[in-house]
Amino acid sequence: MPLSEYEQRVLEQMERELTSDDPRLATSMKTTSQRSSVRYVIAGVGLVVGLLGLVIGAAQSLPVVGVIGFVVMFSAVAYAFAQPSKQSGPVGVVSADGSVTPAAKGQKPRRTGKSGKAPFMQRMEDRWDKRRDEQ
Template sequence: MPLSEYEQRVLEQMERALESDDPRLATTLQRSRRRSPLRFVLAGIGVVLGLLLLVVGVATQQTWLGVVGFALMFAGVATAFAAPRSRGPQGTVRPDGSVAPHGHTSAPHRPAKAKSSGGFMNRLEERWDKRRQQDR
């Protein structure tokens, strides 16, 4: 079921609020991460080879070979499920969304924000209540 026009507007407003409150989180959530098929092929080979070593190690009663096989299987599964590394710019994200290199000291000074008593979720709830009252 598609979103109504009102729900789409509220969702867009929440997205803009997130981008303004935490640009680093917003860019992390927007970035699509593709996983290479080669990664899954290598992980599968590692799991199969590890299973083979584990079975051979148990059959020949060589514990060290079984341990190596188990470690190889574990590494293959971990490789398949691990998040891919980011290849984008690395460093500190500035409030305007640009990226400064690590250790770069000329980042613009940002004045301290006055802390609200309730935090991010309470601000969202207050905004939601205000919008609902305006629509009545």
């Protein structure tokens, strides 16, 4: 059953409000799966190769081949369902020695932990500051 004209207008108004209130959430809701079919084809081939290795390893009593087949299968499925990585370059000012520093627009330098990512509280503070600056 199609929506009435009034319902369509209300829905469009809600969409506009959501986009203006939280554009990041709105874009994540709009975009459908960004996984390409090539990713699934590669994962499917890996799954078939891994299954073949598992079966051959079991049939020939070669546990090493079976384990390798299982690892290939598991990796293929993990690759299929993993989020594609965002390929973005460094943001900020690159100095002569190649290190990246935050832009001079009043951004705080980030403290990084063992993983190279900013700590949780630092990221939350950065988000808060960013939202406050936008308003």
